[in-house]
Amino acid sequence: KAGVTQTPRYLIKTRGQQVTLSCSPISGHRSVSWYQQTPGQGLQFLFEYFSETQRNKGNFPGRFSGRQFSNSRSEMNVSTLELGDSALYLCASSLRSGLRSYPSYNEQFFGPGTRLTVL
Amino acid sequence: AQKVTQAQTEISVVEKEDVTLDCVYETRDTTYYLFWYKQPPSGELVFLIRRNSFDEQNEISGRYSWNFQKSTSSFNFTITASQVVDSAVYFCALSDPRGETSGSRLTFGEGTQLTVNP
Numbered sequence: 001k002a003g004v005t006q007t008p009r010y011l012i013k014t015r016g017q018q019v020t021l022s023c024s025p026i027s028g029h030r031s032v033s034w035y036q037q038t039p040g041q042g043l044q045f046l047f048e049y050f051s052e053t054q055r056n057k058g059n060f061p062g063r064f065s066g067r068q069f070s071n072s073r074s075e076m077n078v079s080t081l082e083l084g085d086s087a088l089y090l091c092a093s094s095l096r097s098g099l100r101s102y103p104s105y106n107e108q109f110f111g112p113g114t115r116l117t118v119l
Numbered sequence: 120a121q122k123v124t125q126a127q128t129e130i131s132v133v134e135k136e137d138v139t140l141d142c143v144y145e146t147r148d149t150t151y152y153l154f155w156y157k158q159p160p161s162g163e164l165v166f167l168i169r170r171n172s173f174d175e176q177n178e179i180s181g182r183y184s185w186n187f188q189k190s191t192s193s194f195n196f197t198i199t200a201s202q203v204v205d206s207a208v209y210f211c212a213l214s215d216p217r218g219e220t221s222g223s224r225l226t227f228g229e230g231t232q233l234t235v236n237p
Binding site for chain 1: 156161162163164165166169210215223224225226227228229230
């Protein structure tokens with residue numbers, strides 16, 4: 001079974017531009033979460049999508065947005081890029097939203113990430 | 120507020136040594152999950168273990184073992200007879216409280232860079 005794939009793997013943009021990152025979850029998984037990883041802030045939750053609906057949102061400005069398609073693939077968009085947006089963006093997929101099947105839990109499987117550099 | 124603290128920023132050991140990575144968490148919820156992930160240089164987070172807040176039984180998997188203690192809010196991870204391939208950044212994570220969100224949101228610690236030297 002193929003894992004989570006993210007495209008592109010590397011991206012270089014300049015300030016003010018916008019960028020779209022893509023994530024294809026494991027087949028059958030319907031929940032996709034996005035995380036930003038930077039040396040200063042560590043791993044921070046951006047948002048989660050399940051069944052094409054945003055279920056959770058982290059504490060990020062409105063420049064960060066996302067969506068999910070009917071095939072569960074997800075995209076995130078960052079508009080008006082800033083230098084501080086340089087980061088590794090990780091996508092994770094799971095069968096369902098985490099605690100809805102309590103007491104069992106649907107593990108999140110992470111992709112290899114997209115390394116975004118803003119110049 | 121949710122918080123995970125990994126006080127050890129970097130640990131360096133020689134191959135075959137045992138090493139313990141510390142994790143302390145804060146949550147007001149009684150139902151939560153704790154996780155350990157490994158991040159090799161390639162960047163992908165690799166899931167290692169999940170522990171339910173109601174299950175304090177320690178677990179051993181090969182050279183890996185985990186010690187979960189609710190009384191001290193700790194979830195420590197031990198690698199026995201470390202190997203060079205264990206070199207990576209290790210993250211401890213905590214799920215969001217049930218009832219507030221879907222629970223998929225993870226709060227990560229700062230990570231511990233483990234270097235195993237030959």
